[in-house]
Amino acid sequence: MAKTVMALPRTTRRGLLSMLGGAMVAMPFIREARAAETLYINTWGGPWEEAARAILFNPFTAETGIEIRTIAPVSFAKLAAQTRTGIYEFDVTTLGVAELGRANHAKLIDTYDESKIPASSLWPGAVTLNGVNSHAFANIIAYRRDKIPNGGPRNWADFWDTTKFPGSRSLQNYPARVLAFALMADGVEPAKLFPYDLDRAFKSLDRIKKDVRVWWSQSPQSQQLLRDGEVELIGMWNTSAQAMVDQKQPIELVFDQAVIDVATWVVARGSPRTKNAWRFIEFAVGPERLAQFAQKNNYGPMNPASFKYLSPEIISHMPTSPQNLPKSVILDAEKLLPQLDVMAKRFEQWLST
Amino acid sequence: MALDLTLSRSAQGRAWSAAGWASALIRPPFLLYAPASLFLAVFFLAPLGLVIWMSVSEPTVGFDNYAEFFASKYDLNVLARTFQTALIVTITSLVFAYPVAYVAARKGGAVGSFLLGIVALSFWTSFLVRTYAWMVILGARGPVVGLLVALGVNPPPRLLFTTFAATFAMAHMLVPFMVLALYAVMKRIDEVYMRAAASLGARPLKAFLTVYLPQSLPGVLNGATLVFITCLGFYVTPTLIGSPQDKMIAGRIGQQIEQLLEFGAASATSMVLLAAAVALFVIYDRLFGIEKMWR
Numbered sequence: 177m178a179k180t181v182m183a184l185p186r187t188t189r190r191g192l193l194s195m196l197g198g199a200m201v202a203m204p205f206i207r208e209a210r211a212a213e214t215l216y217i218n219t220w221g222g223p224w225e226e227a228a229r230a231i232l233f234n235p236f237t238a239e240t241g242i243e244i245r246t247i248a249p250v251s252f253a254k255l256a257a258q259t260r261t262g263i264y265e266f267d268v269t270t271l272g273v274a275e276l277g278r279a280n281h282a283k284l285i286d287t288y289d290e291s292k293i294p295a296s297s298l299w300p301g302a303v304t305l306n307g308v309n310s311h312a313f314a315n316i317i318a319y320r321r322d323k324i325p326n327g328g329p330r331n332w333a334d335f336w337d338t339t340k341f342p343g344s345r346s347l348q349n350y351p352a353r354v355l356a357f358a359l360m361a362d363g364v365e366p367a368k369l370f371p372y373d374l375d376r377a378f379k380s381l382d383r384i385k386k387d388v389r390v391w392w393s394q395s396p397q398s399q400q401l402l403r404d405g406e407v408e409l410i411g412m413w414n415t416s417a418q419a420m421v422d423q424k425q426p427i428e429l430v431f432d433q434a435v436i437d438v439a440t441w442v443v444a445r446g447s448p449r450t451k452n453a454w455r456f457i458e459f460a461v462g463p464e465r466l467a468q469f470a471q472k473n474n475y476g477p478m479n480p481a482s483f484k485y486l487s488p489e490i491i492s493h494m495p496t497s498p499q500n501l502p503k504s505v506i507l508d509a510e511k512l513l514p515q516l517d518v519m520a521k522r523f524e525q526w527l528s529t
Numbered sequence: 530m531a532l533d534l535t536l537s538r539s540a541q542g543r544a545w546s547a548a549g550w551a552s553a554l555i556r557p558p559f560l561l562y563a564p565a566s567l568f569l570a571v572f573f574l575a576p577l578g579l580v581i582w583m584s585v586s587e588p589t590v591g592f593d594n595y596a597e598f599f600a601s602k603y604d605l606n607v608l609a610r611t612f613q614t615a616l617i618v619t620i621t622s623l624v625f626a627y628p629v630a631y632v633a634a635r636k637g638g639a640v641g642s643f644l645l646g647i648v649a650l651s652f653w654t655s656f657l658v659r660t661y662a663w664m665v666i667l668g669a670r671g672p673v674v675g676l677l678v679a680l681g682v683n684p685p686p687r688l689l690f691t692t693f694a695a696t697f698a699m700a701h702m703l704v705p706f707m708v709l710a711l712y713a714v715m716k717r718i719d720e721v722y723m724r725a726a727a728s729l730g731a732r733p734l735k736a737f738l739t740v741y742l743p744q745s746l747p748g749v750l751n752g753a754t755l756v757f758i759t760c761l762g763f764y765v766t767p768t769l770i771g772s773p774q775d776k777m778i779a780g781r782i783g784q785q786i787e788q789l790l791e792f793g794a795a796s797a798t799s800m801v802l803l804a805a806a807v808a809l810f811v812i813y814d815r816l817f818g819i820e821k822m823w824r
Contacts, residue, residue, distance in 0.1 A: 253787045260792070282790065344687065390690045391773055405669045406689060520788055525603050528776040 214243045215452050218255070218269035221248030222396060223419070227472040232460045239459070242452050249394065252279070259284050259445050267447040268456060270439045271307060274352035277513040279442065280305040286443035292454040298461070299480055304509060307440030308457050310466065311475035314414040314434035314495030314504060315353045322426040323408045331433045332361035335409060336380070338387050343408030345384065346401050349391035351523035352512060354381070356435045356505065357411055366433065366504075370511035374519065378526055391527065402427060414495050418474040434504040436495055438478060470494065476501075580796045587793030594797035604781070608801065611778040614696065614767075615760040619753050621700035622707045626752065629704075630711035631745075634718070645712065652705035660766045663698040664689060667770070695771030699763055706759065707752040714748030747817070754813050758806050778802050 217233070219225040225246055233244040247254075247266045252275050258264050271279055279285050286292075288306045302309055317335050319328045323343060329335045335345070335357070347354050355377040359369055362380040389407060392398040398412040399420055414434070420427050441460060443453040460466065463481035470477040471486060476496025483491065491497045495504060512519075584594050598604050633644040651659075665671055667688040677685045688694055718741065726736035764779035776784075778798065785795035813819060 251787070253790065256790045256792075278790070388773070389687065406687075517789070524784055524788070527773050528607070529603065529774065 213241070214245055215268065215449055215456055216245050216247060216264070216266040217456070218250050218266040219246045219248050220250055220270075220395070221246075224473065227469060231465060231469045231472065232456075235465070236456055236459050240452075240455065242456075244456075255279060255284050255444060256282065258447075262446065264444060264447045264449075267444055267449045267453040269442060269444070270310065271442055272352075272437045272439060273507040273509040274350075274437075274512060274516055276305050276307045276440050276442065277509045278516055280307070281513065284445055286445045286447070286450050286453070293458040297458050302461070302478070304438075304440060307442045308461055309478035310439050310441050310461055311470050311473075311477055312436050312438045312494075312496045312506075313473075313475055314431065314436050314500070315348070315357075315411055316414050316417060316434045316495075317409065317430040317432075318402060318412055318417040318420075318427055319409040319430075320402065320405065320426060321428045323405070328428055328430070329409065330430060332357045333363070335411070336361035336384050338384070341409065343387075344389045344406065345387050346390050346392055346398065346407040346410040346412075347388055348398070348411060349393045349527070351519045352507060352516065353435050353437065354411070354523070355519065356507070357433075358384075360433050360505075369505055370508040371515055372512070372519070374515070374522065378522065381526065414493075415473045415475060418493060431495070431500045432503045434495060434500065436476075436501075436504045436506045438506070439475075580799055583792055584796035584800050585793075587796070594793045595801075597794065598797055598801060604798070607776055607778055607781050608805075610776070611761060611802075612805075614699070614775070614777060615757050617696055618699045618703060618760045619757045621696065622704045622756050623749065623753060625700065626704045626707035626711055627749075630708045630715055630748070633708070634712050634715035635720075645708075648705045648708045651701075652709075656702055657765055659702055660698060660769050663694065663701070663766075664770055667694050689770055691772050692775050695767045695775050698766050698770055699760060702766065703756040703759060706755045710752030710755055711745065711748040714751070715745050718744045750813070750817060754809065758809055761802060761806055 217228075219228060225248060229244075229246075233246075237243055250269060252271070254265060255269060255271075256279075258266075271285075276285075285306050288303050288308070293308070298308070317329055317332070319341075321328070324341060329337070329341050334341060347357065355372050355374070356369055358377045358380040359372060360366065361384075362376060364373070364376070390401060392401060392410075392412070395413055395416045398410060399416050401407050402410050402412070403420065403425060414429065414431070417427065417429050421429065441457040443450050443457070447453060460469075461479050463477075463479050464485050466477045466479050467482035467485035469475070470482065471490050474493050474495075476494040477483065477486075478496075492499055494500065585592060587594075629644055629648065633641040633648075667673055669687070669689070671688075673688060674685045722740050722744070723736055726740045727733070731739070761777075762779050763777055764783060767775045767777050768780050768783070779802070782795050782798050782802070785791045785798060810819065
């Protein structure tokens with residue numbers, strides 16, 4: 177937020193006034209031009225957006241002439257507000273499994289059919305609940321090697337074990353993922369995770385509550401907490417954790433019992449630019465482009481054809497690699513859907529009492 | 530104020546009539562306050578009306594959202610905690626602000642300008658920037674922890690993400706409001722009284738307590754009201770550097786919208802917060818008169 181404020185161009189008052197005047201005169205024309213030429217995409221900002229711009233957005237503009245503007249960060253509430261107000265700030269966004277379920281249920285997203293993207297451009301199982309599967313990321317354990325030198329936690333039960341591994345912890349403020357950790361920490365087999373046994377999950381969370389100093393909400397925050405030594409152990413995304421390993425930070429990653437979530441591209445329902453929005457999504461999940469985008473962020477591409485374009489070395493870092501996938505669980509959107517609301521409410525109350 | 534004068538003068542002149550109203554309304558004062566009124570109507574009253582409407586119409590028409598709020602132990606706890614935090618922050622900032630305002634008002638000159646300058650600088654820096662500054666200062670690699678380690682406190686305490694951090698930072702952010710409110714009143718306290726007290730044999734402390742302090746109380750009340758009401762709505766600071774258990778009501782509203790998509794419930798919670806703030810203003814107005822706040 178602070179960044180946006182500072183990035184505002186310096187303007188004189190007169191300059192600002194003439195800009196405003198110009199904008200008012202030009203307003204009707206701008207709207208016309210935008211409808212035809214521009215697509216608005218909701219992004220995570222930062223390195224994510226840089227990668228998306230280089231690999232997805234700019235080539236799309238070059239091919240179609242449709243300009244892409246971005247709005248950060250990803251906001252589920254904005255998606256909901258847009259369909260209510262009819263004022264569209266963005267047309268396309270990415271959603272995780274839990275939000276996808278809720279967004280689809282609340283009719284916030286445009287429905288998919290083959291007229292939007294031909295089946296020949298997709299693969300079997302490409303579309304879940306009107307979202308086009310793009311890339312998988314894993315919620316893994318990361319810890320400071322320098323603070324926990326003699327072998328760190330190997331799974332969520334270890335992460336929960338504060339006597340064996342003393343130190344501050346952080347987890348994401350995101351119940352659909354955190355409850356999976358809690359159940360596995362309590363000994364639930366990954367195969368029997370869904371739907372969640374909520375009572376058991378919250379009882380398990382009670383055991384770790386006082387050691388979780390902070391519940392992060394944005395991925396840069398999770399990196400900062402670990403980098404600055406505010407916490408010793410954290411549950412975070414493999415993507416941002418790998419970025420820290422690449423920066424030679426003393427950090428160890430644990431892929432055992434990773435909770436895999438899938439990012440899907442969705443179109444805001446009722447947006448005046450849905451046609452171009454679907455066109456962009458078709459473009460973005462093309463095998464080679466998706467391979468490059470996934471490689472840049474250590475995502476696992478969901479398009480099976482993408483793996484042809486990736487080296488075994490690169491694939492080994494991905495959450496969906498043959499080495500990592502068997503150790504993980506994938507969030508089950510359909511089984512979680514009926515639980516999402518009650519889960520979110522109960523988690524919020526649990527958190528602040 | 531200007532409006533009041535015009536109206537009362539015209540009221541004395543002739544009986545109220547439609548024409549009287551019309552002429553009162555198109556007199557120059559109207560032109561002066563029209564832009565502000567229009568602005569407030571469009572950008573404040575209309576959205577506020579929308580929020581009120583949402584609070585009684587979503588998901589169903591009726592007062593369910595309010596009933597749920599007051600039936601929820603959790604929501605009432607958050608509300609109570611918000612008031613408690615605001616009270617602690619108000620007292621803390623008063624403790625910090627009073628001496629500053631006192632010295633600035635009584636010394637005046639270079640010292641006073643210097644003190645007020647510092648306060649103003651802090652006042653002009655955004656809440657968000659100051660919150661991030663506190664993150665750095667109180668962080669595990671920050672100067673405070675560094676100092677404690679150098680003094681041999683090992684392991685150093687964790688300062689960030691605690692109730693202490695959030696309360697302290699909020700008090701810091703609101704101190705300028707308090708200083709300015711106090712200073713405005715203290716500046717008008719005539720030095721003669723203190724000298725008179727001294728000449729009658731009062732020691733400095735006694736003179737301060739019996740002569741100066743009572744005269745500065747209006748400033749204390751102004752400052753406390755301003756700080757308390759501003760603090761009720763704090764969102765960023767407790768969210769970013771408080772403990773997870775420190776949720777204040779603004780954070781609760783944020784969560785209702787961001788994560789639960791309960792626009793109706795969030796609107797109702799906002800109205801409760803607004804009503805609390807308005808109630809405080811009304812009490813203040815009854816006791817002291819609202820127009821005194823800005824003098």
